[in-house]
Amino acid sequence: MKAVHLIADQVRTCEAAGVEILCCPEGVLGGLADYASRPTDIAIDVQGGELEAVVAPFASETVTTIVGFTEIGSNGRLFNTAAVVHKGAVSGLYRKLYPAINRSVYHPGTDTPVFNLGGFTFGIVICRDSMYDDLVRIMAKRGATALFVPTNNGLPPGKGGAELVGHARNTDIMRAKENSVSIIRADVAGRADGLVSYGSSGIVDRNGIVLQTAKQLEPGLVVADVMEPTRLRVAGIMSPWRAAHLAR
Numbered sequence: 001m002k003a004v005h006l007i008a009d010q011v012r013t014c015e016a017a018g019v020e021i022l023c024c025p026e027g028v029l030g031g032l033a034d035y036a037s038r039p040t041d042i043a044i045d046v047q048g049g050e051l052e053a054v055v056a057p058f059a060s061e062t063v064t065t066i067v068g069f070t071e072i073g074s075n076g077r078l079f080n081t082a083a084v085v086h087k088g089a090v091s092g093l094y095r096k097l098y099p100a101i102n103r104s105v106y107h108p109g110t111d112t113p114v115f116n117l118g119g120f121t122f123g124i125v126i127c128r129d130s131m132y133d134d135l136v137r138i139m140a141k142r143g144a145t146a147l148f149v150p151t152n153n154g155l156p157p158g159k160g161g162a163e164l165v166g167h168a169r170n171t172d173i174m175r176a177k178e179n180s181v182s183i184i185r186a187d188v189a190g191r192a193d194g195l196v197s198y199g200s201s202g203i204v205d206r207n208g209i210v211l212q213t214a215k216q217l218e219p220g221l222v223v224a225d226v227m228e229p230t231r232l233r234v235a236g237i238m239s240p241w242r243a244a245h246l247a248r
Contacts, residue, residue, distance in 0.1 A: 003028050007065065008058040010221055010237050015062055019223055019235045021117070022065045023186040026080065026096075026127050026152035028237075029054060029069035033078055039105045043072035051083060051090055059088030064117055066124060066186075068150040070106075071095070080106045082124050082150050084115050091115070094124040098132065114142045120232060122146040123181075127153070130171055130185075133178060140179040145206070146226060146234070147175065149185040154195040161198070165216065168200035177208040182226040186236035189217055201238040214238040 007024055014022050026032070030042035044050045051069070058065060064086045071081040071093070080096035095109025112135055114123050123139030123146075130136070130149050139147065149172070153164050172183040182205050189199030201214040203224040211224035214236075223235040 003030070004054065004057050007067065007237070010235075011058045011060050011063050011065060013221060014223075014235055015060060017223060017233070017235075019063055019233045021122075021148070021184075021232070021234045022063055023148040023150060023184050023234070023236045024065065024067045025186050025188045025237065026068040026082070026150040027070065028067060028150075028188075031070075032080070032152060032154075033070045033105050034100065039070065039078055040072060040076075043070045043078055045072050046081075046083070046090060046093065047074060052088065055083075055085045055090075056088060059085070061087060066148050066150060068126065068152075073107075077107045078105055079109060080104075080126060081109075082126055082148075084117075084124075086117065094126065096126040096129055097135065098128050101128070112138045112142075114139050114144045120145070122148060124148045124150070127151045130168075130175060130183075133175065136175045136179050136181065140181055144181060145229070146182040146184065146232075147179075148234075148236075149183060151185055151187040151200060152197070153187055153200055154192075154197040156194060157196050160196045162216065165198050165200045169202060169204075169210065169213070172202065172204045173208040173210070176204045176206055180206045182206050182234075184226075184234050184236050187214075187238060189214070189219055189238045191217070199238045201236045203234065203236065 033039035099106035
């Protein structure tokens with residue numbers, strides 16, 4: 001519940017700041033199943049209504065939240081999923097298409113949906129999926145003018161250095177320019193259980209201009225206005241691992 005309380009606090013901050021969409025990191029609810037000793041223990045059954053019960057504490061009339069978690073399907077398969085939570089209800093899901101470079105307990109998703117919120121159309125790609133330009137191109141062709149990127153760059157120090165921040169930022173700038181979409185990335189930040197993430201949270205507009213970035217290794221919230229085509233205020237959480245239960 002620490003992660004839920006963390007998100008709820010940030011939602012209240014977003015309400016006061018006029019933020020309309022808040023993006024949270026990959027696996028912010030329960031952590032990443034690849035790090036869990038019993039992956040099914042942290043999995044959430046969306047169809048059974050479990051997710052809506054979990055997210056109820058940060059339901060908002062004005063702030064839509066994109067939240068990452070481990071989903072268990074009807075056939076027992078696990079998916080690395082991001083949900084769009086609008087006024088306390090789950091209005092859409094995106095399942096990560098490329099779960100890991102080598103192997104993962106997650107099964108790959110198969111769909112590239114876009115979501116509509118009051119005339120604003122956007123897409124979601126999770127972490128590594130942002131490296132695949134075809135995914136972004138498909139969503140842009142379907143009308144998406146912004147892309148939200150829940151991310152978890154927690155890695156051993158030899159693999160998870162500060163250079164990942166620059167790599168993620170360059171990827172976001174490239175995708176923004178190629179497809180004329182704004183990019184909002186939300187990453188974890190800090191050190192825990194032998195892993196480190198410097199945190200790549202940031203907001204890039206459709207012209208590839210970096211509007212906001214978070215401080216490295218520190219939790220926080222980045223907020224910016226993007227034009228989609230009218231002004232829309234968006235935010236990304238840079239989440240501390242301990243509070244969000246992200247390190248296992």
